[in-house]
Amino acid sequence: MKKDKTVGRHDPFEIEQREWKQRQTKERLKQLLTIASPLLLLLLWEFMSRTGIMDIRFFPPPTAIMGTFIEMLSSGEMANHIGVSLYRILLGFLLGVIPGIIVGLLMGLYSPIRHFISPIVMALMPIPTLALLPIIIILFGIGDLSKVITIAGSVFFPVVINTVAGVINIDSIYLDVAKNYGADRKSFFLKIALPGAMPVMLEGIQMGQAIALLTIVAAEMMGATSGIGFLIWTSYKAFLLQEMYVGLILISFFGYLFSLLLRGIQKKILPWR
Numbered sequence: 001m002k003k004d005k006t007v008g009r010h011d012p013f014e015i016e017q018r019e020w021k022q023r024q025t026k027e028r029l030k031q032l033l034t035i036a037s038p039l040l041l042l043l044l045w046e047f048m049s050r051t052g053i054m055d056i057r058f059f060p061p062p063t064a065i066m067g068t069f070i071e072m073l074s075s076g077e078m079a080n081h082i083g084v085s086l087y088r089i090l091l092g093f094l095l096g097v098i099p100g101i102i103v104g105l106l107m108g109l110y111s112p113i114r115h116f117i118s119p120i121v122m123a124l125m126p127i128p129t130l131a132l133l134p135i136i137i138i139l140f141g142i143g144d145l146s147k148v149i150t151i152a153g154s155v156f157f158p159v160v161i162n163t164v165a166g167v168i169n170i171d172s173i174y175l176d177v178a179k180n181y182g183a184d185r186k187s188f189f190l191k192i193a194l195p196g197a198m199p200v201m202l203e204g205i206q207m208g209q210a211i212a213l214l215t216i217v218a219a220e221m222m223g224a225t226s227g228i229g230f231l232i233w234t235s236y237k238a239f240l241l242q243e244m245y246v247g248l249i250l251i252s253f254f255g256y257l258f259s260l261l262l263r264g265i266q267k268k269i270l271p272w273r
Helices: 002-009 012-050 062-075 077-109 111-124 129-140 144-168 172-180 185-220 228-237 241-269
Strands: none
Touching: 012 062, 062 077, 062 241, 077 111, 077 144, 077 185, 077 228, 077 241, 111 144, 129 144, 129 185, 144 185, 172 185, 185 228, 185 241, 228 241
16 A cells, blocks of 8 residues: 555656646746736825825826726727727838838848848938938828828837848758758748748837837827827826826736737747747
8 A cells, every 4th residue: 555655646647737736826826926016006006195195186096097097988088099099000010010021031031132221221220210200290291191100110120120130040951951952932931031030020029019109109299189199198288197197007008918919929829939
């Protein structure tokens, strides 16, 4: 009987089950900590506002901000601002990411193209896209198109740079094997360059989505009549700080949501990472 107990304790299946439960416990703890930090911050903010430690005129309590958000949502005003901003962000993001991936792959694979385009990219990349906003408005007007072009320009450069870096870092043996087996350009792009550059490229896309959110707020503060950035700016000018905080929290929420979505896509595409 003692021998059987000893064998049971060292049974591979039981050891695997125990390790799985430990991993699950660690994952739950990580999720709990992820939720706990923003909740703790909100509770601290609420306490300091209610007790007068922070000036309630400038830092209204989160419960009051939530009440303002519900009122704006029920009136339909908030849905309009969110819908307009999401449309501009998603369209501008796609218009920046897709050309960025194509140009990055071409620059990474073909040295002449890289040497031809690199000076243009290096010259334009340090210029903030928002600094070009007056020129973009002159060319494309003050409507949605100028906002979309501004976001696309901001997203384009980090995607290009990271895609080029991803292609250049592909082990040369894969490129040589593809050439030796006579891979055509389509196969070379889709089966060698794109998968090889994917890990670094996705980091550039992740960076691009954060820049898109920063850009939309600033772009909507100039020459816009709707959107979350417009809401933040007009609320600030009218000293409606609860509405201003609603806009700021919404931008923070969408940034976190988009980041989670991209990380989820990355896990599906690159499970080994």
